[in-house]
Amino acid sequence: MYQVSNLIKYNRVAYIGGISSNAGSLVRGNYYSTTTNNTSTSSINKKARQSHHHHVNSKSITDYLGKALTSNEKFNIKQVMLSSLHSVYQGREHLERGNFAQGEKLILNGFKTLNNDVDFSSSLFAVPTHALGLASIRKGDFKSGTTLFNLAIDRCKNVENIVYKNYILPEALNDLGLSLVRQKKSEDAYEALQNAEKLTSNEDITQLSSSILTNFGEYYKNRKEYAQASFYHGKAHYQLINKREDNNIDLVRCLANRAQVLRLDGDIKSGRLLLSEAISALRKLENKAEKYGKKPRHLDWAKILVECGHFHYAENAYDKARNTLKNAKDIFDVMEISNSPDAVINALNLAIIEKKFPIEASSEEFVKTQVQAVEPHYQKLTEQSFFVGTGTSNLIKNLLDKKLTSKSPEVINMGLISPLHFPLSRLSG
Structure with missing residues (x-):
């Protein structure tokens, strides 16, 4: 089974220099088929210029590109593409509901389905590559997500196709912008979001x-x-x-x-x-x-509970805040996404509240348990500059320091880490 890291590794050489005519051969390693789809891609681009479609969603993208495609002599590219997109958008629905493992699995299946018959340099790979980027950032791997979004954007270049120009490209730019926001790359993030906005400004x-x-x-x-x-x-x-x-x-x-x-x-x-x-x-x-x-929608309920907990905290209702964040943690744990950025932040905030306002019988052990459960994921996020500007540079050290009590200045000055926003789904009701 593919791993996102493998995909990036095998495609980095093609991305750095831009996709060349033989990029499919350069990046495929042992994973990729030698079949190309130049004829089919040309057919998509030619037919796409003949019509315009404003209200775009996952179904209309599939329908629109399906109508534009023709059958290749060696294989039925239309059927391959439809099967791939069906798996990809099913995967995205799972991501939206917090089922990250199943979502990534379906997206990877869609990627492999297309890859069996289509050269990776094809514009058709923009959609599954972008979706893999979404799977990456949901897990907190923003570096990989950024690379994948850039690969998807590269697949959209010089494609005279309404759906690519007015939806697939700006969607990839939009998610690239958010991934860069998470890495505190403000200038690059703003540029990506601005470019996405320009491409959708005249479209419904x-x-x-x-x-x-x-x-x-x-x-x-x-x-x-x-x-x-x-x-x-x-x-x-x-x-x-x-x-x-x-x-x-x-x-x-x-x-x-x-x-x-x-x-x-x-x-x-x-x-x-x-x-x-x-x-x-x-x-x-x-x-x-x-x-x-x-x-x-368990993930939305968990994030709603997190927000309720922060409102309780802002109102100095610390016990209510603690209990509400615990309820959110229970959902993250049951969903098996306790290593996601939302869950990591929530666990650290529970530790902060206990350190500042201890009520547990074994308060130090409670804090230690919360911190150690997410510390590896915290470190990975820290390496991506995720926590820059949040005042958490010595957070782990101070939380685990038994000499620091609720009356210590380091603890008094601890503030909760702001939760992430609710990104829009763009897929369903």
């Missing part, structure tokens, strides 16, 4: 456009420019409201993002109102999903 692609605005909001939140962050999250929210009357998960996430920024800016009352709206909207959405046999 509401969900993608709102996602870009939301990531701009996270960019400014990361810089502690809360007024700007609030503006972008609000703009994303109202854009979705103006285009869609029905409740969907992105509307829920927009409400939660707006609540989060208001809390960080000190407006607890207004933030509480928006968070209550988000909870109510998510409950309605879950009731509807249950009716149609869809699985609950």
Whole structure:
């Protein structure tokens, strides 16, 4: 089975110099087929110029590219592509619901399905490569995610295709921007998000456009420019409201993002109102999903609980904050995503609260358990500059230092690590 690290390793030489005509041979190693699809790719590009499609989602991308493709003499490229995209978008749905392992497995299957018959330099690889980037950043591997997004972007270059230019390319740029935000590469992040926004400015692609605005909001939140962050999250929210009357998960996430920024800016009352709206909207959405046999959105509930915990903390209700964050941790653990950035931050915040306001019978042991469970993942995130600017440079050391008590200046000055925003799904209701 492929691993993301292997994919990047085998393709790094092609990416550094840009994709050349023989890039497929350069990067495939022992993994790749020698079959190319130049004829089919040309067919896609030629037919794509003949029509235009504004409202784009996973189904329309599949349908649109499927109609543009023709059969190759050696294999049915259309069927291969449809099978690949079906697996990729199934995988993305799993990522959205927090099932990261299954999501990555399906995306890798989609990648391999396409790779059996299509040269890796083909523009068709933009979609599965981008999806692998999403799987990487969900796990906190932002470095790999950045490389994969850049590879996907490279596959979109010089492709005169409406779907590529107006959706696939800006979507990859949007996620590249967020990955760079997580690595504190502000200038590069802003450029990627700005380029994504330019490509969608004249198109009626509401969900993608709102996602870009939301990531701009996270960019400014990361810089502690809360007024700007609030503006972008609000703009994303109202854009979705103006285009869609029905409740969907992105509307829920927009409400939660707006609540989060208001809390960080000190407006607890207004933030509480928006968070209550988000909870109510998510409950309605879950009731509807249950009716149609869809699985609950456990990841969204975990992140909602995290946000509730931070509101309790801001209101000095430390026991409520502790219990709420514990409930969120239970969900992360049951979902087996305790090494994700959201879960790592949550575990560290539980340790911080216990260090500052000890109530456990074995308080030191509780702190030690929380820290040691996530320390390897914390270190990996630290190596990617993830925690730069969060005041956590000596956090692990201070949490584990038995000489430091709740009255020590180092502990008194500890603040909770801000949770991540709710990225928009762009896929489903």
